[in-house]
Amino acid sequence: MVPDEKKGLGRDGTPHLPLTPVELPIDPWLLEGTPAPHCKVCTALAREREEALAYGDRSKAYEVSREIRNHRHVSTP
Numbered sequence: 001m002v003p004d005e006k007k008g009l010g011r012d013g014t015p016h017l018p019l020t021p022v023e024l025p026i027d028p029w030l031l032e033g034t035p036a037p038h039c040k041v042c043t044a045l046a047r048e049r050e051e052a053l054a055y056g057d058r059s060k061a062y063e064v065s066r067e068i069r070n071h072r073h074v075s076t077p
């Protein structure tokens, strides 16, 4: 009886790739969001976005931009 020689190939042989955070380039559209000229909320948000950008707070700027994009611009009576 000849035992099959197990060479151990492919036995947990996958290398573990280090999880390095990838610096994504800035997507311009993330900062898109045109505030409606007569919308006070948008005006405030746009100002907030500019401040966030001035502080280098990109995630905040993205967040605010998204709010602007999602805003319905309901005109106040």
Ligand SMILES: [Zn+2]
Pocket (backbone or CB within 6 Å): 035, 036, 039, 040, 041, 042, 071, 072, 073, 074
């Ligand atoms: Zn608005």
